[in-house]
């Protein structure tokens with residue numbers, strides 16, 4: 001048995017445990033039949049341990065020892081392969097148990113709620129937590145400053161100038177402000193579409209001047225057309241020329257992490273599929289927008305993730 005945890009988290013250090021974080025990643029891939037690709041790589045805990053310490057203890061309190069000691073930065077503390085912990089009410093020595101705890105989520109199938117079959121990628125969960133924290137600590141002035149730069153970049157973008165049918169999102173306070181872009185699309189006589197999402201499905205519905213003020217907000221505070229609203233659906237009326245997409249984190253070369261609903265990934269792959277089936281169906285240009293704090297060198301990716309054509313930020 002090892003020494004008791006100095007941080008009074010009911011755990012002890014033992015030897016001979018494999019790297020927990022890579023285990024989490026591998027176990028998740030195994031559980032979800034994902035083969036590592038060039039887009040995936042072993043998890044380096046130094047990249048996300050700050051976020052990990054926020055996320056995991058919610059589900060697995062006894063992991064806190066490892067995570068908080070890893071954060072101290074000492075070589076020994078960072079060697080997670082040297083750490084182990086005592087049993088807790090949840091069997092945290094088995095990564096599958098940890099994954100199960102982290103992935104408890106439900107989807108509606110008909111009128112029943114069923115456990116989701118595909119667990120959220122834990123590395124994505126960690127990164128979302130990290131970005132959420134960064135965005136919370138950004139001032140409103142800074143968000144306005146960056147939003148203005150991004151808006152100007154969009155306005156001078158050749159694809160934007162050429163596009164007639166444009167989908168964009170109605171931004172939340174933590175996102176790049178898209179309201180001037182919507183106003184500009186309308187004032188140029190172009191056609192804007194915004195998401196309407198529910199139960200895993202998303203449509204892009206046309207917005208007319210004055211619509212936004214009357215729209216109800218979802219549980220997430222996102223304004224969208226009411227369920228019964230009758231509006232032109234972009235997919236049924238000529239497709240889209242340009243999609244301006246939101247996200248949580250991005251790489252400069254087009255990888256994108258969203259809020260975990262899979263809404264944009266599914267929608268963007270549907271657009272691609274429709275174009276492949278019928279080349280007359282337009283393939284839109286896809287631009288994701290984000291604050292510079294949301295840009296990463298690398299982000300965790302899954303096979304279903306759609307790479308966007310361009311990421312526009314304030315840099």
Ligand SMILES: Nc1nc2c(c(=O)[nH]1)N(C=O)[C@@H](CNc1ccc(C(=O)N[C@@H](CCC(=O)O)C(=O)O)cc1)CN2
Pocket residue numbers: 105106169170171172175195196197202220222246247258259260261262263264
């Ligand atoms: N402004 C804005 N509008 C947007 C998006 C966005 O990112 N920003 N979306 C971008 O996609 C879509 C909405 N995205 C959503 C993503 C997740 C959940 C959600 O309910 N998540 C669950 C956890 C995930 C799950 O298990 O399905 C939850 O919080 O309980 C809702 C909406 C469409 N509209």
Ligand SMILES: Nc1ncnc2c1ncn2[C@@H]1O[C@H](COP(=O)(O)OP(=O)(O)OP(=O)(O)O)[C@@H](O)[C@H]1O
Pocket residue numbers: 118119120121124247256257258259260261262263264265266269302304305
């Ligand atoms: N093309 C797709 N087909 C089927 N399921 C998908 C597809 N894309 C995403 N999903 C499902 O959505 C879930 C969430 O995926 P992920 O965490 O990558 O979403 P996200 O990129 O954060 O969300 P979004 O695309 O809305 O921004 C995944 O577990 C996956 O099952």
